[in-house]
Each structure stands twice: as C-alpha cells, then as structure tokens.
Amino acid sequence: MNFASQRYFVLSSKRFFHSLEHALVSFALTAPLMMLSACSSTPTTSHSPSDSPMSADSSSRATSNATKGKAAKFALIINGSPTDKSWNQQAVKATQALKAKGMDVAVSESVSPADAERVLRQYAEAGYGTIVAHSFNYGDAVFKVAKEFPNVNFAWAGGINKTAANVADYDQPFYQGAYLVGLIGAKLSKTGKLGALYGFDIPVCHSMGEAMLAGAKTVRPDATLTSAAVGNWDDVAKAKEAALSQAETGVDFWIGCGQGPTIGQIEAAKTKGGYATSYVGDMSSLGPQVVALNLLWKIEPLFSKMIEDIQAKKFANRYYKLGVADGVIDVEAAPGFKNKLTREQADALKTTRAKIASGELTVPFVPK
Amino acid sequence: MREESVLNLGSALTHAGVLKRLKSLAPLLGGLLALLLGAVLLQLSGANPLQAYGVMLAGAFGGGRQLTETLLRATPLLIIGLGMTIAFRCRVWNIGAEGQYYIGALCGSVVALALPDLGPGLLIPLMFMAGILGGVIWSGIAGLLHLQRGVNLIICTLMLNYIGILLVQYAARVPLQQPDGFLPESAQFSANAQIPTLLGTRLHWGVLLAFGLVGVVYILLWQTPLGLQLRAVGSRLSVARCAGINTSRSILIALMISGGLAGLAGIIEVSYTYTRLKGDISDNFGFGGILVALLGQRQPVGVVVAALLFSALMVGAQSLNVVLQIPASVAQVIQAIVVLFVLAGQAIAQRESL
Numbered sequence: 001m002n003f004a005s006q007r008y009f010v011l012s013s014k015r016f017f018h019s020l021e022h023a024l025v026s027f028a029l030t031a032p033l034m035m036l037s038a039c040s041s042t043p044t045t046s047h048s049p050s051d052s053p054m055s056a057d058s059s060s061r062a063t064s065n066a067t068k069g070k071a072a073k074f075a076l077i078i079n080g081s082p083t084d085k086s087w088n089q090q091a092v093k094a095t096q097a098l099k100a101k102g103m104d105v106a107v108s109e110s111v112s113p114a115d116a117e118r119v120l121r122q123y124a125e126a127g128y129g130t131i132v133a134h135s136f137n138y139g140d141a142v143f144k145v146a147k148e149f150p151n152v153n154f155a156w157a158g159g160i161n162k163t164a165a166n167v168a169d170y171d172q173p174f175y176q177g178a179y180l181v182g183l184i185g186a187k188l189s190k191t192g193k194l195g196a197l198y199g200f201d202i203p204v205c206h207s208m209g210e211a212m213l214a215g216a217k218t219v220r221p222d223a224t225l226t227s228a229a230v231g232n233w234d235d236v237a238k239a240k241e242a243a244l245s246q247a248e249t250g251v252d253f254w255i256g257c258g259q260g261p262t263i264g265q266i267e268a269a270k271t272k273g274g275y276a277t278s279y280v281g282d283m284s285s286l287g288p289q290v291v292a293l294n295l296l297w298k299i300e301p302l303f304s305k306m307i308e309d310i311q312a313k314k315f316a317n318r319y320y321k322l323g324v325a326d327g328v329i330d331v332e333a334a335p336g337f338k339n340k341l342t343r344e345q346a347d348a349l350k351t352t353r354a355k356i357a358s359g360e361l362t363v364p365f366v367p368k
Numbered sequence: 369m370r371e372e373s374v375l376n377l378g379s380a381l382t383h384a385g386v387l388k389r390l391k392s393l394a395p396l397l398g399g400l401l402a403l404l405l406g407a408v409l410l411q412l413s414g415a416n417p418l419q420a421y422g423v424m425l426a427g428a429f430g431g432g433r434q435l436t437e438t439l440l441r442a443t444p445l446l447i448i449g450l451g452m453t454i455a456f457r458c459r460v461w462n463i464g465a466e467g468q469y470y471i472g473a474l475c476g477s478v479v480a481l482a483l484p485d486l487g488p489g490l491l492i493p494l495m496f497m498a499g500i501l502g503g504v505i506w507s508g509i510a511g512l513l514h515l516q517r518g519v520n521l522i523i524c525t526l527m528l529n530y531i532g533i534l535l536v537q538y539a540a541r542v543p544l545q546q547p548d549g550f551l552p553e554s555a556q557f558s559a560n561a562q563i564p565t566l567l568g569t570r571l572h573w574g575v576l577l578a579f580g581l582v583g584v585v586y587i588l589l590w591q592t593p594l595g596l597q598l599r600a601v602g603s604r605l606s607v608a609r610c611a612g613i614n615t616s617r618s619i620l621i622a623l624m625i626s627g628g629l630a631g632l633a634g635i636i637e638v639s640y641t642y643t644r645l646k647g648d649i650s651d652n653f654g655f656g657g658i659l660v661a662l663l664g665q666r667q668p669v670g671v672v673v674a675a676l677l678f679s680a681l682m683v684g685a686q687s688l689n690v691v692l693q694i695p696a697s698v699a700q701v702i703q704a705i706v707v708l709f710v711l712a713g714q715a716i717a718q719r720e721s722l
Contacts, residue, residue: 101526115686116643118437122690136551140643160550200541201548231537351392367550 070089071128072310073104077119079135080234082109086259086280087297091134093281094299098307114280116141124149130310132303142167153310155320159204163317168309170302173323174280176254176356179294179363180324180331181277182215182223184341185253188275188292192216192223195251197265199233199240201257203367210366212255219348229234231252231263239264247272255279255295266290284334286291290335301328325357377528390719398713406702407518413698420688428680434687435461436570440641442679444469444633444650446578448657449671450585451629456666457589458622459602464510464525465531465630466638466654468503472631473638474536475502476552476643481544484558491560495635503631504624506532506585511623515616521623537647544645554645563640574636579672583631598622600712630654663710681706 020254064216074095082092092107100106106128111119116138117323123131124145132141133156142156142313146167155168185194196209209227214224230239239261240311243254252274256262262279269276277293278284284291302322309315322328333341341349355361381554390397407417427440448465457463474501483491510524541552549555563572589595600608602620609615633653642649660678685699 106690108686112651113646114637115642115646115682118683119686119690120686137646137648140556200552202552232540235716 003288022126060277067237069212072307074098074307075106075108075123075128075131077108077111077116077123077131077133077135077136077138077306079113079227080110082107083241084259085263085283086278086287088134088352090281091299093165094303097300098303103307105183111138113137113141114254120145120154121148124152126205129153130155132306133162134349136160153315155306160277161319163315163319163343168306168318168320170306170320170322172204172297173321173329173365174204174257174295175211175365176324176363177329177331178208178211179356180257180349180352181255181295182212182329183216183219184345185212185255185275185277185343186220186223189216189223189253191250191252193218193250193252194223194225195243195246195254195265196225196227196255197246197254197258199261200231201227201229205229205257207365207367208255208257214364215352220254229262230258232260233258234260236260236263236267242269243268244272247274252329253292278334282334284336287366288334288336292337292340294332294334296330296332298328298330302328323354323356323358324363379510391719394716395710395713398709398711398716402702402706402709403482405709409698409701410694413694415692415694416642419581420692420694423691424450424681424684424688427691428684432569434683436682438676438680438683439571439575441683442530442675443575443578444637444653444677445656445660446672446675447581447633447636448630448653449660450578450581450668451626451643452658452661453585453664453666453668454589454629455622455626456661458598458618459550459605460619460626461522462507462510462525462626463522463658464507464528464532464654465626466650466652467525467529467655468506468627468630469634469637469650469654470529470532470536471634472499472503472628473508473615473634473645473649475499475631476538476635477539477544477557477638480557480561480639481554481645484561486560488560488564492639493562495561495639499631499635500628501631503627503629503634506626506631507627508620511620515620536649540645540647546644552647556644556645557639561639562643563636572636572640574640577636582668582672589644589668594621630657633657663707663714665714 019348030115039356072115075097076091077090078091080088082088088109092109094107095107106123108119108123113135118132120138120141121130126141127184130153133139133154136156139156139158141160142154143164146152146154146164150166153168155170158169159171161169161171176224182194186192196205196212197206198209206227209225212225226247226249230242232238239256241264242261243251243265246254247268252272253276254265254269254274255277256265256279259279262276262283263286263310264275266283268274268288270287274290275286275292276290277295278291279295280297282294282296300318304317305320305322305326308314309318324330333346340346352361356363403421407421410417427434431434448469452462479495479498480491480540483494486494507525510521510528513519513524514521537552540554544554546553547557563574565572566575566576587595589599590667596620597608597613598621600611600613601615601622603610605615608618634649637653638645638649656678660674661671663678664672664674679701685703688694688699
C-alpha cells in the first residue's frame with residue numbers, strides 16, 4: 001500500500017484530493033483483493049473435449065437417460081487442486097484409469113460448494129450418467145440436484161450412510177490402514193509416543209488415531225497416543241505448531257487426517273526429528289527423509305464398482321465401504337523407505353494386511 | 369464531487385474533444401484490450417479464442433438457465449457492492465464485508481434454527497433482520513474502535529474479517545452443530561427458513577430484493593438529507609464539518625449500512641444456497657463486493673453492471689472449462705485481467721489530462 005500511494009503521489013502532484021483517494025483505493029485495495037478473489041473463486045474444469053453439449057438447454061433436460069445406450073459418461077467434481085498429492089489427486093488418478101478403459105471422463109477442479117449445484121446440474125444436463133461429488137461439503141447440492149435428475153446417478157464422499165434412490169455414499173475407512181501404520185510406527189518411534197492430528201475430530205479421523213494405537217500396542221504394549229484436532233483441513237502453519245507441541249511431549253511418529261494436518265506433521269518431523277505418514281496419496285516428496293509410510297486410498301476400484309452396480313441396476317441407496325479387503329485402502333513404505341524397513345517389519349505389514357483382508361482380524365472402529 | 373456516469377459512456381457524447389471522448393471510453397477499451405490479451409492466452413493453451421469466448425458468453429447469457437445462474441451469482445455481489453457504494457461515497461474504507469457477511473449469516477442462522485416452525489412469511493423477514501443486525505454490529509465495532517480510539521479503519525475492518533469467520537467456524541462446530549451429526553455444520557434449515565423461489569424458476573426473493581435495493585440506495589444517496597451528508601463527508605471532511613455535519617455520526621452510519629447489507633447478503637446466501645450454517649459459506653463474496661463497487665464507479669446502476677459482469681465472468685469461465693478443457697488457471701487469469709484493465713481504464717478516464 002505504501003508503495004502504491006507513493007508511486008501515485010509522484011505521478012499526480014497536481015491532482016485533486018478525491019482522485020488521489022480514488023486511485024489509492026484502486027491500487028492499494030484491488031491488487032491484493034483481486035488476487036484473493038481470483039485465486040480461489042473460479043470453479044474450474046478440465047476434461048476431454050470430445051462431445052460436451054455445454055449449452056445443453058433446458059429443453060434437453062430429463063430427456064436423456066444417460067445410463068443407457070453408449071458408454072456412460074463419468075464426471076468428477078473436486079474441491080481443490082488435482083495435484084494435491086492427496087485426496088483430490090487420488091480421485092483424479094482414478095478417473096484417468098477409467099479413461100484408459102475407454103470411458104468418457106470429465107473432471108471439474110476447485111469447485112466451491114457455492115458453485116456445486118450449478119456444476120452438478122450442468123453435467124447432468126450434458127448427459128453424464130454418473131457424477132461423483134468428491135467432498136462431504138457437496139452433500140446438500142447433490143441431494144437437491146439428484147431429485148431433479150432421477151435418471152442420473154450421483155455419489156458423494158459423505159461417509160455417513162446418507163443415500164437416496166440415485167445417490168450413493170462412499171466411506172473412507174482409513175482406520176483400517178492406520179492399524180497397519182501402527183505396527184510400523186511402534187517400531188520406528190524411539191519413545192513409543194505416537195501422535196495424530198485431525199482436521200476435525202470426526203469419526204473418519206478419530207478412528208484413525210485409535211486404530212493406529214491399537215496396531216502399535218500389538219507390538220509395543222506401552223505405546224501411547226496424543227491426538228489433537230486443528231479445526232481446519234488446510235492450515236499447514238497451524239498444524240505444524242500443533243505437531244511441534246506434540247513433539248515437545250516426546251511424540252516422534254505421526255499420522256494425519258487431512259492434507260493440512262499431515263503436511264504440518266511432515267514439516268514438524270523435519271525440524272524436530274521423527275517420522276510421518278502420507279495421507280491418502282504419496283506425499284513423500286514433501287519430506288523424503290521423514291515420510292516413512294504412505295497410507296493410500298486407491299479410488300479406482302471404488303469408481304469401477306459404482307459403474308458396475310449402475311449397469312446391474314444395483315446402485316440405489318448404496319453405501320460403499322471399500323477398505324483393505326478390496327484393495328482400496330493400503331499401506332506401503334514410502335519410496336525412500338523401501339529399503340529401510342526391516343524384513344520383519346515388511347512381513348508384519350504383509351501378514352496383518354492379509355489377516356484384515358480375509359476377515360480374520362477386524363480393526364476396531366472407534367469413532368469417538 | 370464530480371458525478372461519473374457508468375463507464376462514462378453517456379458523457380462521451382456531450383464532450384467536445386475527440387481526445388476526451390476517447391479518454392472516457394478508456395474502461396471499455398481496457399476491457400477489450402484485456403479480452404485481446406486473454407485471446408493470446410487461450411491460443412497459447414490450444415483453444416480457438418473466438419470459440420472460447422463464444423462458449424463463455426453462451427455459458428453466462430446463452431439461455432434462461434444460464435441467465436438465472438448469472439443472476440444468482442451476482443446477487444450477493446450486488447447487495448454487498450451497494451453497501452460498499454454507500455461506504456465509499458462517504459470515503460469510509462470498509463474492507464470487512466467478508467466478516468460482516470459471515471456474522472450476518474450466523475445471526476440469521478440462529479433465528480432460522482431457533483424458530484424452524486414459524487411460517488416463512490414471518491421467519492424469513494426475521495432472519496433477514498437478524499442478518500442485517502449482525503452485519504451492523506460487526507461493522508459498528510470497527511466504527512467505534514475507529515472513532516473512539518482512532519484505530520485505522522482499514523486495519524480494523526480487515527482484522528475483524530478473521531475474527532468473524534473463525535467465530536462462524538466455531539459456531540458451526542460447537543454450539544450450532546447438528547445434534548446427531550459429526551460434520552462441522554448446523555442442521556439443515558427447515559423448508560420455512562429457505563427463501564422461496566419465484567414461479568418455478570431457480571431465482572428467489574433475495575434476487576428481487578437485491579435489485580430493489582439499487583433504487584433504495586440511489587434515493588438514499590441522492591434524494592435524502594442523509595445521503596447529502598454522507599456524500600459531503602466523503603467529498604471533503606473539513607468542509608462537511610464546517611457546514612455543521614456531525615461527521616463521526618455520518619461515518620458510523622455509512623459503515624453500519626454497508627455492514628448491514630453485507631450481513632443481509634450472508635443470510636440470503638446461507639438460506640438459499642447452503643441451507644445450513646457451515647465454516648465455509650462464502651466464495652470471497654465480501655471481497656468481490658468491494659471490487660464490484662469500485663468497478664461500478666460507486667454508482668448504484670454501475671454496481672449492477674459490475675456485479676453482472678463479475679458474475680458472468682465466473683459462470684462463463686466455468687463453462688469454458690467444462691466444455692473446452694482449458695486449464696483452470698487460464699480462465700482465472702482472464703477474469704483477473706478483465707477486472708484489472710477495466711479499473712485501469714477508469715483511472716485513466718478520471719484523470720484531468722492525458
């Protein structure tokens with residue numbers, strides 16, 4: 001602001017006071033404001049340009065039964081960037097796999113919940129037979145639009161078993177993977193104090209920390225858990241502070257729920273020492289030295305299952321809970337740690353994963 | 369204070385000099401230049417610029433449905449922009465619209481959640497009033513800090529944004545959270561608390577209200593003694609004071625009106641679009657509203673044009689991406705360039721000499 005006002009003053013020594021003020025406002029206010037609004041306000045999309053009747057007028061509404069006839073078109077709507085190494089990127093990766101199988105796929109990125117209804121409607125009108133809204137924030141919009149398009153299939157990442165005749169819900173049972181993380185974490189931790197940071201203390205997150213502790217206790221009975229909720233999914237600075245204060249109490253192994261909390265932990269581990277776990281995707285490039293494990297959500301089987309069910313007309317009111325047994329949730333050593341895990345640890349990971357998959361072992365789900 | 373007409377098109381015809389006429393067209397030329405630059409960007413990203421602009425135009429204005437979406441998106445921007453028009457006319461730099469929007473939404477939501485069974489005819493006006501009250505209080509705090517303690521108003525209003533937003537996030541997570549839910553959001557509003565739509569369209573009463581406010585703001589600013597006082601204070605504080613105007617009172621009133629309108633926009637959006645209180649209930653409408661007021665040259669009709677332009681850019685950019693596989697950032701850059709160039713054009717148009 002200083003710069004702008006000085007600069008303007010030089011330019012306008014003879015101008016009237018009011019025009020000075022006007023310019024002050026124009027220059028000083030709009031530059032940062034515009035960046036603010038431009039950064040996050042545009043819902044954006046990218047997809048195959050093939051055949052998308054964008055101006056699908058209201059006349060064509062409801063007449064197209066997209067699930068019949070040629071291969072159903074599949075649309076994905078995400079809340080953030082498709083390259084976030086986590087939640088959104090994994091979903092986009094899954095759609096790319098569908099595309100490779102010959103499906104017509106579209107992705108809209110950075111869709112604000114304020115725009116969700118419009119984007120959902122646009123896809124429904126353009127003849128997309130399956131529309132996945134990949135955030136619980138889209139719930140209300142999905143149910144509203146789904147009522148208007150009974151022939152279009154919707155799915156949302158609610159994880160609370162809220163469904164409708166043409167709306168499926170899909171769970172994110174990360175806790176199953178967190179149990180496996182606990183097996184390794186207990187060994188990697190020097191103190192036996194494990195840390196968990198959640199965006200919010202919701203069941204998906206809370207159960208992760210508890211499951212990690214349960215897994216850790218099987219190999220190290222004195223393991224303890226320190227958990228905290230940041231109150232935010234993407235405030236890395238705040239999460240780092242929380243992780244650092246956990247480190248003060250001796251925590252040296254972390255699991256995160258949410259991108260912000262997880263990146264904060266990785267940063268904390270870099271400064272204070274210790275190890276962190278990737279959330280949903282491979283985030284190890286953010287801290288190759290400290291990210292020991294990747295807790296992965298492989299979404300492609302989930303989407304494929306949905307399409308299968310739609311074709312078999314079994315989609316109505318489905319609540320998908322695909323986890324370790326379905327190959328959807330998995331834990332692997334981060335690329336830099338592939339050789340650092342002992343054979344024993346790698347075997348433990350493998351056998352326990354098999355036990356969970358076969359149903360021999362049920363990971364405790366502690367939502368609260 | 370000199371009265372600028374919208375984009376200075378009207379005055380262009382009366383000016384004698386060709387130069388002056390050209391100058392007054394600067395905002396329009398700026399817009400065209402921005403579109404040309406955008407065309408280069410579109411070409412670089414592999415799209416046919418003409419086709420792309422056609423898609424954008426069709427996406428924003430191509431039919432009844434598209435127009436509806438553009439109007440819906442413009443509504444919060446218009447309401448906030450009108451409030452900012454009053455504030456900026458009084459030279460009150462309120463950049464706390466975002467926070468006032470959130471607090472307005474919070475207060476309105478409390479009413480909506482407390483009285484779910486009240487008839488919509490009574491409940492919705494009550495919610496609106498609560499929303500306005502919330503915005504008035506939030507902007508009033510900044511006003512008191514400024515007038516009583518001499519705190520810089522820009523800093524005050526800006527900082528109160530964060531407090532307001534965090535307060536709403538807390539409210540959505542703890543006291544107002546859905547009883548049996550676990551997500552950080554309130555229960556969904558009852559049907560009575562959701563603004564009814566107009567004649568089977570997606571347009572709602574809030575849209576009508578927003579356009580009605582255009583006339584109200586115009587009359588307030590130019591046909592009432594209060595408006596004269598506000599504009600006098602904005603035009604020259606010392607002169608206004610000498611003329612016997614209570615300048616502190618004027619500043620507070622301008623601030624509170626702008627805050628109240630931001631609060632109204634908040635409860636309208638929450639009631640119609642979000643249908644429940646959450647931590648994230650704005651797409652930077654508060655900041656967009658400020659831009660809209662400046663783009664509209666602090667003229668109510670200009671603000672309508674600016675709000676529609678801003679909204680059309682957003683809706684059109686989205687269509688651009690849905691249809692043509694244009695990278696997200698390109699559409700955002702085009703939006704930003706248009707706004708920047710039009711503003712720059714306005715600045716040139718208002719210079720005394722070229």
